[in-house]
Every structure is written in C-alpha cells, then in structure tokens.
Amino acid sequence: DADVTQTPRNRITKTGKRIMLECSQTKGHDRMYWYRQDPGLGLRLIYYSFDVKDINKGEISDGYSVSRQAQAKFSLSLESAIPNQTALYFCATSDLNRGSDEQFFGPGTRLTVL
Amino acid sequence: AQSVTQLGSHVSVSEGALVLLRCNYSSSVPPYLFWYVQYPNQGLQLLLKYTSAATLVKGINGFEAEFKKSETSFHLTKPSAHMSDAAEYFCAVSGGSSNTGKLIFGQGTTLQVKP
Numbered sequence: 001d002a003d004v005t006q007t008p009r010n011r012i013t014k015t016g017k018r019i020m021l022e023c024s025q026t027k028g029h030d031r032m033y034w035y036r037q038d039p040g041l042g043l044r045l046i047y048y049s050f051d052v053k054d055i056n057k058g059e060i061s062d063g064y065s066v067s068r069q070a071q072a073k074f075s076l077s078l079e080s081a082i083p084n085q086t087a088l089y090f091c092a093t094s095d096l097n098r099g100s101d102e103q104f105f106g107p108g109t110r111l112t113v114l
Numbered sequence: 115a116q117s118v119t120q121l122g123s124h125v126s127v128s129e130g131a132l133v134l135l136r137c138n139y140s141s142s143v144p145p146y147l148f149w150y151v152q153y154p155n156q157g158l159q160l161l162l163k164y165t166s167a168a169t170l171v172k173g174i175n176g177f178e179a180e181f182k183k184s185e186t187s188f189h190l191t192k193p194s195a196h197m198s199d200a201a202e203y204f205c206a207v208s209g210g211s212s213n214t215g216k217l218i219f220g221q222g223t224t225l226q227v228k229p
Contacts, residue, residue, distance in 0.1 A: 033216075042204060042221045043204065048215070090157060094215065101146050106157050107157045
C-alpha cells in the first residue's frame with residue numbers, strides 16, 4: 001500500500017542537541033507538511049512544501065528547519081533542541097491533482113527533549 | 115483568514131448513545147471541511163470531508179456531518195456510540211477552491227465511551 005512513514009517513532013534527546021526527523025512517502029504526492037501536536041492545541045503547521053524547490057514557513061517555524069531532498073522525502077531538523085519542543089510530530093502529504101486538500105498522515109514521532 | 119473552534123475538549127457518552135461533536139469555522143472563502151480521527155498511538159485518519167457537493171456527508175464507521183453555511187458549523191454525529199469510537203477527533207478547514215493547500219485544525223475533542 002502507498003504510505004507515509006516517519007523515522008524514528010520515538011526519540012529522547014537532551015537540550016542543545018541537533019535532531020532530524022525523517023518522512024518518506026510512496027503515494028506520489030507533490031505536497032508535504034510537518035505539524036506538531038500538543039495537548040489542547042490541536043495540530044500546528046511548522047513547514048510545508050508544494051514541490052522539491054518550494055519550501056514555506058508555517059505558523060510555528062522558529063527553531064525548526066526543513067529539507068526536501070526529493071519528491072518523496074521531507075526532513076525536519078531541530079538545530080538546537082529545547083524542552084518546549086517536546087511534542088508529537090506528524091508528517092503529511094496531499095495531492096494537488098486531487099483538488100480537495102485532503103491530507104494523509106504518517107504515524108507520528110514522539111520527541112522528548114530533556 | 116480561517117479558523118476552527120471545537121466546542122468541548124472532552125465529550126463522554128454511554129455505549130449506544132448519540133455522539134455529537136461540535137465544530138464551528140470561520141472562512142473568508144467557501145471552505146472545504148474535514149473530520150479526522152486519531153486513535154491512541156496512531157496518526158490521523160480521515161473520517162469524512164465536505165468539498166461543496168452534498169451538505170450532508172457520510173463517512174466511515176457510521177459517522178456523518180452536515181455543512182450548515184448559515185451557522186458556520188460542521189458538527190459530527192453518530193447515532194449509536196461503540197466502545198471502539200473512543201479516540202480524539204479533529205475538525206479542519208481549508209480554503210476550498212482557492213487551493214491554498216493548507217489545513218487549519220481545531221483543538222481536538224477527546225471522545226470517551228462508557229460501557
């Protein structure tokens with residue numbers, strides 16, 4: 001089945017460390033997104049990319065960076081992790097040609113920053 | 115600008131009772147609207163979506179939602195709750211045919227189903 005995968009699924013790290021979260025998709029979708037989920041706040045958009053050469057900031061991009069290495073791969077980096085970046089992170093994809101803005105989500109990465 | 119408000123962060127119902135999860139939206143353009151479900155330790159899964167066709171939308175697992183433009187609402191219902199419906203539910207809005215490609219999510223509602 002065409003899918004969205006995230007690695008790692010769980011990560012514990014220390015303040016100041018550089019962390020990379022990876023997302024791969026086999027759906028052939030052009031659009032990819034990174035969200036973080038915090039209790040009571042829903043999902044908030046960190047970065048999004050509509051194709052390999054298009055990267056856009058979302059509502060909470062400070063402290064994060066991304067790389068779109070290929071149509072199928074979109075990585076999120078925390079350059080110097082801090083405790084308030086502890087959260088559940090989701091990657092998602094969507095298909096421009098579908099015309100409905102429906103997004104397909106990966107299983108999530110639970111990140112803990114000590 | 116768009117926004118979504120889900121009324122009630124926690125809803126508790128008895129098994130077999132009606133499920134009603136409320137969602138109100140704000141949008142300056144005709145919206146597309148979505149309900150997603152998140153089971154424990156999983157990603158989000160689409161329940162149903164409204165994309166300007168029929169205002170009553172049927173989804174998976176017996177859920178449905180009605181788009182009411184006059185009330186700017188898109189409430190999610192299910193006639194009879196099942197224990198397996200216990201999960202977190204998110205309402206989301208996008209810019210519709212304006213093709214912004216972005217979803218704005220509500221805060222989420224946790225549904226508890228009591229035996």
